[in-house]
Amino acid sequence: MAGRKRRLGQGLRPPPPDPDQPRHLRRARLPLPPRRRRPGRPAALTRYVFLWSFSCRRRPRMLSSVQVFRTDGRARSPCDGVEGFLCPFNRGDRPMSHADPLSPLTPREEEMIEKLSRLPRPAILQRLKEDLQTAAWIELATIPIYLYTYYSIQRAERSGENVRPCDLFANKAGGVIMSVAVEEMLHMSLACNILHSLGVDPQLYGKSPASYPTPLPYHNPVGPPGPHGGTRVRIPLAKLTYEQLWHFLQIEYPESVDAWPEDRNWNTIGQFYSYVRCLIKCPQVRDEDFQVRGRGAERYQIQPYNYSPNNVDTAHPKERFDPWGIPGRRGRRPNAADVARFSNAPDSHTGPSPLITVSSRRQALEAIDTICDQGEGFAHRPTDDPSHAEDSHYYKFLKLQAQLEQYPHHVEKLPPLPKPPAPIKPAVTAAELAEVIVNFPDNPTSKSYAEYYDKSPGSRVNYRPLSDLINGVYQYMLIMTETVFKVGDAGPEKGGQKLFFNQGMHFSMIWILDKLIQKMRLYTLDDGHAVAPTFENLDLGTRQEAHAGLVQLADAVSAEPYYQDLEYYVDMIKNRLPDVSGYWQSGPQPGQPVPVPYPYKDAPPWPTEIGPQPEGLPLHACMGLNSCRASDRFGTKGHEDPGRPGTYVVNECAGQGYCSTAADHTCLAMNECRNQGGCGLYGTAEDQARPGVNECKSLGSCATPINAERFSTNGPNKRKSVWKRARAVFEENWPELRKKIPEAPQKLGPVPAPFADVGPPYLWISDDNEERTHMTACGASGLSGAGGCV
Numbered sequence: 001m002a003g004r005k006r007r008l009g010q011g012l013r014p015p016p017p018d019p020d021q022p023r024h025l026r027r028a029r030l031p032l033p034p035r036r037r038r039p040g041r042p043a044a045l046t047r048y049v050f051l052w053s054f055s056c057r058r059r060p061r062m063l064s065s066v067q068v069f070r071t072d073g074r075a076r077s078p079c080d081g082v083e084g085f086l087c088p089f090n091r092g093d094r095p096m097s098h099a100d101p102l103s104p105l106t107p108r109e110e111e112m113i114e115k116l117s118r119l120p121r122p123a124i125l126q127r128l129k130e131d132l133q134t135a136a137w138i139e140l141a142t143i144p145i146y147l148y149t150y151y152s153i154q155r156a157e158r159s160g161e162n163v164r165p166c167d168l169f170a171n172k173a174g175g176v177i178m179s180v181a182v183e184e185m186l187h188m189s190l191a192c193n194i195l196h197s198l199g200v201d202p203q204l205y206g207k208s209p210a211s212y213p214t215p216l217p218y219h220n221p222v223g224p225p226g227p228h229g230g231t232r233v234r235i236p237l238a239k240l241t242y243e244q245l246w247h248f249l250q251i252e253y254p255e256s257v258d259a260w261p262e263d264r265n266w267n268t269i270g271q272f273y274s275y276v277r278c279l280i281k282c283p284q285v286r287d288e289d290f291q292v293r294g295r296g297a298e299r300y301q302i303q304p305y306n307y308s309p310n311n312v313d314t315a316h317p318k319e320r321f322d323p324w325g326i327p328g329r330r331g332r333r334p335n336a337a338d339v340a341r342f343s344n345a346p347d348s349h350t351g352p353s354p355l356i357t358v359s360s361r362r363q364a365l366e367a368i369d370t371i372c373d374q375g376e377g378f379a380h381r382p383t384d385d386p387s388h389a390e391d392s393h394y395y396k397f398l399k400l401q402a403q404l405e406q407y408p409h410h411v412e413k414l415p416p417l418p419k420p421p422a423p424i425k426p427a428v429t430a431a432e433l434a435e436v437i438v439n440f441p442d443n444p445t446s447k448s449y450a451e452y453y454d455k456s457p458g459s460r461v462n463y464r465p466l467s468d469l470i471n472g473v474y475q476y477m478l479i480m481t482e483t484v485f486k487v488g489d490a491g492p493e494k495g496g497q498k499l500f501f502n503q504g505m506h507f508s509m510i511w512i513l514d515k516l517i518q519k520m521r522l523y524t525l526d527d528g529h530a531v532a533p534t535f536e537n538l539d540l541g542t543r544q545e546a547h548a549g550l551v552q553l554a555d556a557v558s559a560e561p562y563y564q565d566l567e568y569y570v571d572m573i574k575n576r577l578p579d580v581s582g583y584w585q586s587g588p589q590p591g592q593p594v595p596v597p598y599p600y601k602d603a604p605p606w607p608t609e610i611g612p613q614p615e616g617l618p619l620h621a622c623m624g625l626n627s628c629r630a631s632d633r634f635g636t637k638g639h640e641d642p643g644r645p646g647t648y649v650v651n652e653c654a655g656q657g658y659c660s661t662a663a664d665h666t667c668l669a670m671n672e673c674r675n676q677g678g679c680g681l682y683g684t685a686e687d688q689a690r691p692g693v694n695e696c697k698s699l700g701s702c703a704t705p706i707n708a709e710r711f712s713t714n715g716p717n718k719r720k721s722v723w724k725r726a727r728a729v730f731e732e733n734w735p736e737l738r739k740k741i742p743e744a745p746q747k748l749g750p751v752p753a754p755f756a757d758v759g760p761p762y763l764w765i766s767d768d769n770e771e772r773t774h775m776t777a778c779g780a781s782g783l784s785g786a787g788g789c790v
Helices: 107-116 121-151 165-197 242-252 269-281 361-374 393-401 430-435 446-454 464-484 497-520 546-557 563-575 685-689 722-740
Strands: 046-054 060-070 315-317 340-342
Touching: 107 269, 121 165, 121 242, 121 269, 165 315, 165 340, 165 361, 165 393, 165 430, 242 393, 269 361, 446 464, 464 497, 464 546, 464 563, 497 563, 546 563, 685 722
Parallel strands: none
Antiparallel strands: 046 060, 315 340
16 A cells, blocks of 8 residues: 555455444444534534445445434434435435435334343344234235225226327326325235244235234224314225315324334334334344354245336326327327336336345344335335435325316325425316226125125025135135245246246236226126125135135136126136145236227238248247248248239248237236247246347247237336337347257348338237237236227
8 A cells, every 4th residue: 555545445344343233332443534513514524424335255345335324313414415325314204215214213212122121032033023914915805805996997998099188187097096096015025024024924914904904913993084084093995085085184193203112002003013023122132143054045935026016007197198109109199108107116116126035134124124114104205215206195086086176175194204296287076086986895795795695596696606616716825825835935037936936826916806806896786786806815724725616616617697798807817816725734988099090001000810830940039039031920831912912921030920829928027938038918027128039938928929009018028019129139149049040041030011120910910909809818907008998
């Protein structure tokens, strides 16, 4: 170091302070950079805290943050404008980096830790385990409540250019509610990951609320007055109404700044998680407590790649749009990608990703912070993410209320922070809302459907078998969630947990539960109510017996008159859902968009059948992604030239083929082979960045063929054309792919006209929009499949 100026801290290796140690016990260990004093604020009022972490080589490095606090508890920011500094103390007013920083303790939390630190270590660990299991049950209790209201909404009653204000509100409400439900699933997963790290297997099967309306576990039964002055905190299963949104606010009600941490008789979920945070921060709790299953045990927790903040169901259109518009092209109206709004932001989390595995105190605290900041009692500002792009759960629901006509006259007690929004125009009246809501009953049960049938069995339909089947699917999904902790991580591009999660969780949610409920709500009872799901704790037997029990429920539906409507999905239950028993051995409608005149009469008709393929060539997901001559939908026979009837033309070059050679499939987890991923409706950012190059059956992002109107919903390609991204990936991979196909040309051929710039549009794939059976991957928002989504 001779002859050189020494940088701050260079060459010094002091023992780093514990970043989890209470703030008042930490001390700075290095000299500080000079700073200017601010008039009237003596430097003596401020103390500095340096946070350290270790790299895998055990070299100390300073985190990208120095937190600055005044002795009076308020935050200061002498480091404004200097990279690497984070301030301040108040959770609701802190600047952000790519993810939220770890929340400092409040004075109340420090007091609670002081009290808890006097208890024996075994008592603290036992209480922490009990509270984390309760946390998973709290999150689980909210999911059916949100889903029930979500399925009462007719999101695409009208679409495209024909939407009314109430249609836009309905679609927005559906996207917002689904976005919250997705994050509640994330929160349940985070709580379960912490619990698993402590050596406890999470228990979810049979743990939904026993009946509705329901209290949340250990919640204070009395809360702030609601729309009718009532103070009971019991949440119903109910359709979308102003009052049901109030019940949502009861769930997400913000904690006050000076709230005392509580895990029993709590008023806000924020108080409950504050108590859990205090338990983790107790000096009796150590890193090794989160490593009791041994080295590498976090591979068996739910992995980060299984979570996506957005999909086509969390999106909603901001305004009227041209459903035939192509992403990136300007038309007479905005296209679907232009108007799409996403309720969740990718940076609304603490730590490296929203879903993290846990093997240390700090990671457990990061998981708790993500849960709290996304909606469980966040008090100080409406948003919950560094980019200020995502509202907290509480504020999402409050803004939906603010668009209903009752809001300006509300009498329910709202907290002062965050400040309630002004009424949002245009206001939706109760009559308008009724036009886009299915008339679900309040708190239905399977028993009530049986009683309805028994009163007049000769003239009524028995919907209990259908209700029981849906409850069975729901409970089996909880069993599969528990089973994930028995399936190790083999990486996001291989088998193992990723494959199990796609074939089990994604498949059952998107392709079975969702579709059965969509069919169910079309049936009507004599009193005018629609048949609705009940989300009950139906007994499927032991976890070893559950799959067989679910198949029995599927068989029972086959005798009912509505079986023909459900046969496709019932067969999926019996033949495609994974049997987990081996893991448990021990143990034109109104508003339908009208297509423009068919512009592709000079192109060969889209082939619904796949022609004979040259042997040994890989399948591909869409037009322009073929790796060899004749490797397209028309195969070796070729297509008839529209200008020369009787003359057949075979595509001459790689990259020049018409559409996919992969079997048609409509969504995530439905593909049968590698290289069939595609559409971008669902899937992680990684999946959607690599359309068409998935490694295996059930992996990859969505449908084939990829229609030109599709846009990605996650990752760097968000709002951009899926087909263009697929073509770019194909071109990037061509040099490696060509090594496997010696006869392939060095240069790819052009995509066939007139689709060279955008890929195959929906109108061409669906034969002038008269046949829609080959393109049904639309999602609930109706934003992705042009005119075939209504």
